[in-house]
Amino acid sequence: MSESILKINKIKKTFGGFTAVKDVDLKVGRGEIRFIIGPNGAGKSTLFKLIIGHLKPDYGDIIFKDEYLNKLEIHQRVKKGIGLKFQAPSIFNEMTVSQNLEIAANETNLEKHDNFIKRFGIFEEKNSLAGDLSHGKKQWLDIALASISNPDLVLLDEPTAGLSFEETKKTGEIIKYLNKQGTTFLIVEHDMEILKQIATAVSVLHLGALFVEGTPESVLKNKDVEKIYLGTS
Numbered sequence: 001m002s003e004s005i006l007k008i009n010k011i012k013k014t015f016g017g018f019t020a021v022k023d024v025d026l027k028v029g030r031g032e033i034r035f036i037i038g039p040n041g042a043g044k045s046t047l048f049k050l051i052i053g054h055l056k057p058d059y060g061d062i063i064f065k066d067e068y069l070n071k072l073e074i075h076q077r078v079k080k081g082i083g084l085k086f087q088a089p090s091i092f093n094e095m096t097v098s099q100n101l102e103i104a105a106n107e108t109n110l111e112k113h114d115n116f117i118k119r120f121g122i123f124e125e126k127n128s129l130a131g132d133l134s135h136g137k138k139q140w141l142d143i144a145l146a147s148i149s150n151p152d153l154v155l156l157d158e159p160t161a162g163l164s165f166e167e168t169k170k171t172g173e174i175i176k177y178l179n180k181q182g183t184t185f186l187i188v189e190h191d192m193e194i195l196k197q198i199a200t201a202v203s204v205l206h207l208g209a210l211f212v213e214g215t216p217e218s219v220l221k222n223k224d225v226e227k228i229y230l231g232t233s
C-alpha cells in the first residue's frame with residue numbers, strides 16, 4: 001500500500017444505546033480510489049459524517065496528512081485539502097455554472113474553469129443557471145466544485161445516486177481523470193458497477209464494524225460479503 005493520506009484509528013460513535021461505528025481502523029493510501037460499501041445500516045453514512053466533521057467521535061482519531069482533525073470543523077478540514085461532495089448536490093441553483101466554480105475556486109480565472117469543466121460534460125451549460133441542469137449534470141458540477149481547488153483528498157457520498165447507467169459510467173470517467181491528476185478518493189457507494197469500473201481498493205462495513213478489505217476483485221468474490229448483502233449473516 002502507498003503512503004497513507006488518511007488514517008482512521010479505532011473510531012467509535014454511539015447514539016444512545018446504539019453503536020453506529022465500532023472501533024473502525026481504516027487507511028486510505030495516497031492515489032487510491034477507495035470505496036466504502038456495505039448493506040443498509042452498516043455505518044457508512046455515520047463514518048462519512050465523522051470523517052468530514054459533521055459528527056464528533058466518542059473516541060478514536062482521524063488523521064489527515066499526519067495532522068489530527070478531531071477538533072476541526074468542516075470548513076477547517078476543507079482548508080486542509082479535503083474536498084467534499086454530499087449525496088444531494090450542494091450547488092447554488094440561482095447562480096450560473098461558471099459563478100459556482102468561481103466561488104468554489106475562490107478565483108475568477110475563467111479560462112482555467114472552462115478547461116476544467118470540459119471534462120465534466122457541463123461546458124455547454126457554463127452560462128446556464130445551475131438549478132436548470134439535469135440531475136446528472138448537477139452531480140457532475142458538484143464533483144467539479146469539490147475538486148477544482150486541487151484538494152489532496154475528495155470524499156464522495158453516493159455520487160451515482162439517481163443516475164442512469166450512462167451517467168454512472170461518465171461519473172466514473174470523471175473520477176478516474178481527476179485521480180490521474182493526483183487526487184485521492186474515498187467514496188461511499190452502493191452501486192457495484194462504478195466500483196467495478198474504477199475502484200482500486202474496497203472496505204466493507206457490517207453492523208458498524210470493518211468487515212473485510214481488499215482489491216475489488218477479492219472483495220466481490222468473498223462469500224462472506226455476499227452473505228451480508230443477502231442478509232444471511
